Amino acid sequence: MSGQTMGNDGANMNMGSSEENFPVRKGGWYQRFEDGAEEGAGARDRSELAAQVFANLRVGESVLDVGCAEGYFCFDAMRRGAGHVVGLDKKSSRIEAAVYMQKFKTQDVDFINQNFMEIDPANLGSFDYVICLNVIHHIGDTVAMVGKLMSVAKRYLVLEIPDLTELAARTTLGRWGRIFSLLPIRYQPPVMVLGQNKSIYIAPKAMESMLKLRHGPRIKNIKITPTYHSRKMSRYLLVASLKEK
């Protein structure tokens, strides 16, 4: 289904081809593009992270990006020589923006507008490289989400996750956030459960333990490195190299 875009109802999404279709989104785009085509001043530069994410990608490999937003990493994977690339996001406005950006690229990405948690992995197939960046903290059932990602991953699973320093910056935890981030705990702060933001903060060691506990026979190696998010908040990149099923 190369270059096709599937909506929630499974129908192809035809975005047209003129400038009038520029997809404006409340809050702006999440990702910034080299040509400045994105909308909104808050869009993030993801170029440095992309080099970290795709450090092990081989030419011709297939890539699945879960929570792809405007498709920055999908296009970047193509640029690095990936074969079949699929970007999936549950928000139609994000997929509309990704389809818009597709017009400026020479290679086709398949974009799917669907909730990953509702997808049957058997229909999706499996991919050499599965990336899921800044999504897991929005999903209530971390174990189920990681299990599903593992079920479609062949060679690598790459996750970006907010560190507990982010929790510290967003709440009054202060320097305790740094101490908590060293502990193997999965911490769901009541202030966020009760308040505005239901994000789940998972310490790197907790993520690593969970992966090894649940998927030990498939894990060859796990590498965790910090990533930059903002002056006050850090995140981490977890790269799990996998034994094929």
Ligand SMILES: C[S@@+](CC[C@H](N)C(=O)[O-])C[C@H]1O[C@@H](n2cnc3c(N)ncnc32)[C@H](O)[C@@H]1O
């Ligand atoms: C914070 S943005 C991160 C975008 C991109 N991965 C990046 O790091 O640049 C999270 C994205 O994940 C999408 N998302 C969240 N839950 C999802 C789910 N269950 N299935 C598919 N997409 C999801 C959101 O719509 C949003 O576009």
